[in-house]
Amino acid sequence: MAFIPHTPAEVREMLDVIGAADVEALFDEIPPDxxxxxxxGMPEALNEMQIGRLMRERAAADGTTLGFIGxxxxxxxxxxxxxxxxxxxxxxxxxxxxxxxxxxxxxxxLYEYQTMIASLTGMEVANASLYDGASALAEACLMAVRxxxxxxxxxxxxxxxxxxxxxxxxxxxxxxxxxSFEALPYDAHGGILATDALDAHAGADPxxxxxxxxxxxxxxxxxxxxxxxxxxHGMLVIAVVNPTSLGLLAPPGVWGERGADIVxxxxxxxxxxxxxxxxxxxxxxTRREFVRSMPGRIVGRTLDAGGHEGYTLTLQARExxxxxxxxxxxxxxxQGLLVTAATIYLSLxxxxxxxxxxxASHARTGELLNALTRLPGVRAAFPGPFFHEAVLRLDRxxxxxxxxxxxxxxxxxxxxxxxxxxxxxxxLVCATETKTSADIGRYQTALGRLVRDRHAKP
Amino acid sequence: xxxREPTIFECSVPGRGATDQWPQAEPAALAxxxxxxxxxxxxxxxxxxxxxxxxxxxxxxxxxxxxDTHFYPLGSCTMKYNPKACNQYAMLPxxxxxxxxxxxxxxxxxxxxxYELQEILKSVTGMTGVCLNPMAGAQxxxxxVSMIRAYHEARGDHARVEIVVPEAAxxxxxxxxxxxxxxxxxxxxxxxxxxxxxxxRAAVGPRTAGIMLTNPSTLGVFERHIxxxxxxxxxxxxxxxxDGANLNAILGKVRPGDMRFDVIHMNLHKTFSTPHGGGGPxxxxxxxxxxxxxxxxxxxxxxDGGRYRWLDERDLPQTIGNLSAFMGNTGVLLRAYVYIRMxxxxxxxxxxxxxxxxxxxxxxxxxxxxxxAAYPDRRASHEFLITLKRQAREYEVSAMDVAKRxxxxxxxxxxTYFPLMVPECLLIEPTETESKATxxxxxxxIGRILTEIxxxxxxxxxxxxxxxxxxxxxxxxxxxxxxxxxxTPAADSVAG
Numbered sequence: 005m006a007f008i009p010h011t012p013a014e015v016r017e018m019l020d021v022i023g024a025a026d027v028e029a030l031f032d033e034i035p036p037d038x039x040x041x042x043x044x045g046m047p048e049a050l051n052e053m054q055i056g057r058l059m060r061e062r063a064a065a066d067g068t069t070l071g072f073i074g075x076x077x078x079x080x081x082x083x084x085x086x087x088x089x090x091x092x093x094x095x096x097x098x099x100x101x102x103x104x105x106x107x108x109x110x111x112x113x114l115y116e117y118q119t120m121i122a123s124l125t126g127m128e129v130a131n132a133s134l135y136d137g138a139s140a141l142a143e144a145c146l147m148a149v150r151x152x153x154x155x156x157x158x159x160x161x162x163x164x165x166x167x168x169x170x171x172x173x174x175x176x177x178x179x180x181x182x183x184s185f186e187a188l189p190y191d192a193h194g195g196i197l198a199t200d201a202l203d204a205h206a207g208a209d210p211x212x213x214x215x216x217x218x219x220x221x222x223x224x225x226x227x228x229x230x231x232x233x234x235x236x237h238g239m240l241v242i243a244v245v246n247p248t249s250l251g252l253l254a255p256p257g258v259w260g261e262r263g264a265d266i267v268x269x270x271x272x273x274x275x276x277x278x279x280x281x282x283x284x285x286x287x288x289x290t291r292r293e294f295v296r297s298m299p300g301r302i303v304g305r306t307l308d309a310g311g312h313e314g315y316t317l318t319l320q321a322r323e324x325x326x327x328x329x330x331x332x333x334x335x336x337x338x339q340g341l342l343v344t345a346a347t348i349y350l351s352l353x354x355x356x357x358x359x360x361x362x363x364a365s366h367a368r369t370g371e372l373l374n375a376l377t378r379l380p381g382v383r384a385a386f387p388g389p390f391f392h393e394a395v396l397r398l399d400r401x402x403x404x405x406x407x408x409x410x411x412x413x414x415x416x417x418x419x420x421x422x423x424x425x426x427x428x429x430x431x432l433v434c435a436t437e438t439k440t441s442a443d444i445g446r447y448q449t450a451l452g453r454l455v456r457d458r459h460a461k462p
Numbered sequence: 463x464x465x466r467e468p469t470i471f472e473c474s475v476p477g478r479g480a481t482d483q484w485p486q487a488e489p490a491a492l493a494x495x496x497x498x499x500x501x502x503x504x505x506x507x508x509x510x511x512x513x514x515x516x517x518x519x520x521x522x523x524x525x526x527x528x529x530d531t532h533f534y535p536l537g538s539c540t541m542k543y544n545p546k547a548c549n550q551y552a553m554l555p556x557x558x559x560x561x562x563x564x565x566x567x568x569x570x571x572x573x574x575x576x577y578e579l580q581e582i583l584k585s586v587t588g589m590t591g592v593c594l595n596p597m598a599g600a601q602x603x604x605x606x607v608s609m610i611r612a613y614h615e616a617r618g619d620h621a622r623v624e625i626v627v628p629e630a631a632x633x634x635x636x637x638x639x640x641x642x643x644x645x646x647x648x649x650x651x652x653x654x655x656x657x658x659x660x661x662x663r664a665a666v667g668p669r670t671a672g673i674m675l676t677n678p679s680t681l682g683v684f685e686r687h688i689x690x691x692x693x694x695x696x697x698x699x700x701x702x703x704x705d706g707a708n709l710n711a712i713l714g715k716v717r718p719g720d721m722r723f724d725v726i727h728m729n730l731h732k733t734f735s736t737p738h739g740g741g742g743p744x745x746x747x748x749x750x751x752x753x754x755x756x757x758x759x760x761x762x763x764x765x766d767g768g769r770y771r772w773l774d775e776r777d778l779p780q781t782i783g784n785l786s787a788f789m790g791n792t793g794v795l796l797r798a799y800v801y802i803r804m805x806x807x808x809x810x811x812x813x814x815x816x817x818x819x820x821x822x823x824x825x826x827x828x829x830x831x832x833x834x835a836a837y838p839d840r841r842a843s844h845e846f847l848i849t850l851k852r853q854a855r856e857y858e859v860s861a862m863d864v865a866k867r868x869x870x871x872x873x874x875x876x877x878t879y880f881p882l883m884v885p886e887c888l889l890i891e892p893t894e895t896e897s898k899a900t901x902x903x904x905x906x907x908i909g910r911i912l913t914e915i916x917x918x919x920x921x922x923x924x925x926x927x928x929x930x931x932x933x934x935x936x937x938x939x940x941x942x943x944x945x946x947x948x949x950t951p952a953a954d955s956v957a958g
Contacts, residue, residue, distance in 0.1 A: 009895070046582065095740055356509075366495070
């Protein structure tokens with residue numbers, strides 16, 4: 005099943021044109037000593053009916069769950085039209101739009117996407133996407149070092165309230181270029197950065213401050229104060245935001261007096277299924293003055309030889325295929341197909357639909373908190389404004405509870421024990437607009453049974 | 463074809479919307495969100511009905527070439543057919559709805575697919591460890607060179623920061639070396655297209671971290687000196703990196719591990735046929751031998767007894783770390799898994815054979831038309847390099863002109879001006895899924911264009927003529943930057 009159309013007669017005819025005795029002769033430049041035998045342990049080919057059965061069996065074994073985990077990936081309603089159109093062969097099987105005349109569909113879509121994501125984040129320009137939110141933060145850190153002419157350092161301030169996975173990824177991707185991150189602690193009572201303790205970190209000429217809004221705990225950081233403080237100390241501000249939240253929350257472009265400088269985030273909530281972690285897409289927007297420091301593909305509108313409007317990749321002199329070792333990044337592809345889905349999603353939702361999605365998600369999370377904190381030994385960890393995600397503190401280790409919940413088909417949240425041991429038993433929960441009051445009731449009942457069952461035990 | 467499709471913003475009417483997709487309004491929910499955190503001005507997103515949106519993006523899709531509609535002889539990109547089954551079975555609802563942080567106990571079916579994919583990739587490449595995590599070829603390269611650096615540093619060999627790259631290499635190779643904090647030493651290739659061994663010997667030494675090689679190379683030929691290159695680089699204390707861009711050519715024929723490469727990346731979106739999606743998502747799995755295995759990125763799928771689980775930094779304390787928030791482009795990996803299981807071991811060998819057959823056939827036919835091969839005495843691998851230097855000199859037409867004219871005949875252009883060292887070149891890769899009839903039609907189109915170059919040159923120089931747009935003004939695009947639809951509040955909010 006190699007999807008090869010050749011008939012034996014055609015193969016013979018083609019070999020005659022080449023002047024080769026057989027197909028094996030075409031590999032005569034490979035040193036014979038290196039030639040492999042048949043790779044060991046390779047399974048037999050399956051036809052489509054057989055692989056279909058295998059995949060359906062495996063999918064059925066995994067089943068589905070009622071999910072209350074967010075922590076960087078969010079289950080939202082996805083309109084049927086999104087993937088019905090995005091998987092059209094003309095989008096799904098097209099190449100990177102280097103040949104602009106043969107790629108006007110993808111290019112115009114990317115231009116529309118750039119417009120939408122720039123507007124949503126309140127910034128002037130956007131690229132055509134990066135791999136995911138975490139790697140986009142890594143690229144933003146490298147970009148900040150290039151763009152900030154006021155600072156010569158490679159040090160960045162990285163709050164502990166930024167998604168730990170983003171922090172790990174940013175470290176792994178930037179450490180070889182000498183970037184270092186100074187951790188900013190959070191206020192143990194509020195779960196946000198303590199703005200009055202910041203000045204201790206301004207000393208060693210940091211080049212940028214990263215701010216995640218809402219932060220990993222779902223709490224809202226004092227972004228205006230933080231942005232102005234960073235700018236007053238010659239730093240750039242890198243915002244990490246949830247795109248759904250921007251239906252309701254102030255976009256980074258208006259934070260503080262001057263707004264954030266670089267905005268990144270995970271695009272998955274915009275019409276991309278959870279898919280066990282990917283493919284997703286990272287978005288990046290910035291000020292016009294920094295556009296030449298931005299990595300990734302960028303689409304521009306221009307004119308053709310007849311004076312008619314058209315779209316093309318632009319500012320390619322930043323990129324690896326032109327600049328090679330001096331490029332802004334080694335990135336080559338973007339996540340075109342996911343951006344296609346997100347653009348269709350944003351077109352269907354519009355500002356009103358996105359705001360409603362954000363509000364409904366926030367409402368369900370509030371309902372979930374009310375329900376769960378009525379249970380014995382469960383309380384909200386951090387008072388104060390939050391958005392569509394929150395931390396619960398429990399009176400016992402979280403992991404066994406989550407395991408027991410999974411057996412009932414419920415994903416109860418994300419256990420913070422590994423990343424924030426100082427919190428004690430703590431659980432990050434989220435309910436989006438996809439959850440009903442009945443779903444929340446089911447979770448409350450199941451968790452209630454567990455905490456009461458074991459409450460008597462020491 | 464209609465010459466202009468209005469933007470979605472022009473299709474918008476305030477007050478309209480795809481309201482069936484929206485949840486109920488819940489203004490009361492916002493009572494606990496203080497005003498200072500709230501958005502004051504709505505984002506300027508489209509206001510359109512569902513049918514408006516479906517028609518607009520369907521019409522945009524029709525302004526694209528794609529594999530489903532066109533032949534893409536795009537060198538080094540392996541634009542083969544993307545079987546529909548791969549998409550259908552990767553998009554089963556249970557896989558799509560799985561949260562990345564759900565426990566492994568609840569995803570054994572998915573993990574089994576990924577684990578088997580790791581094992582098959584090890585077997586087909588001759589490597590001992592595989593990580594599926596890198597999200598594209600370039601990220602696979604980053605992982606590979608990072609591991610090379612981590613290896614040298616773990617041995618206290620801190621001076622090894624130079625990466626040797628042949629001049630024909632993909633731009634991502636030197637760009638990756640820079641991302642990894644290395645310096646780049648470019649070396650030439652000889653007149654026959656093989657690495658210049660004398661230059662290589664002169665380039666390596668105690669500062670050499672490694673060499674990055676594509677084999678078959680981006681010149682469309684198998685690197686015949688590979689055994690000697692391996693001796694020179696390993697002898698100097700460096701490691702060998704295999705760029706898997708051209709793995710399709712040698713699948714089941716010769717393995718990177720047997721060529722003694724230490725680390726490789728595979729472009730699953732090329733060799734294993736996952737769709738390009740208009741520029742991504744890709745998947746750039748990496749494979750390593752024993753000496754680099756401790757440094758693999760995480761997570762990796764492990765197997766304890768009969769159960770699968772994610773291995774992380776607790777299992778691999780020397781890992782170079784996480785390259786994404788979760789576990790890479792899982793959905794792409796599932797597509798590659800379905801494809802590989804449909805091929806089986808025998809199918810893989812047939813892929814390499816027919817890809818090479820198609821390339822050599824097309825090469826022979828085009829040479830017979832009078833085109834000049836960049837390396838005329840060499841066997842083509844799965845791709846080959848044509849130079850139009852002579853046509854450029856005699857008729858003042860460029861490789862770009864020919865590429866653009868091909869679009870009018872319904873063929874995507876070959877890769878042009880790459881490798882940079884060969885003037886006016888076309889890098890042509892037909893792939894195994896194209897029929898002889900398609901290749902013959904492509905030859906006929908090239909024949910027509912060669913005739914036009916002599917008799918109707920302006921037709922070629924002004925091509926394309928039958929597409930939604932004519933040639934675009936790239937200089938204007940870069941000088942008068944227009945990156946967002948004007949009149950959006952984005953500009954207003956920044957100004958205000």
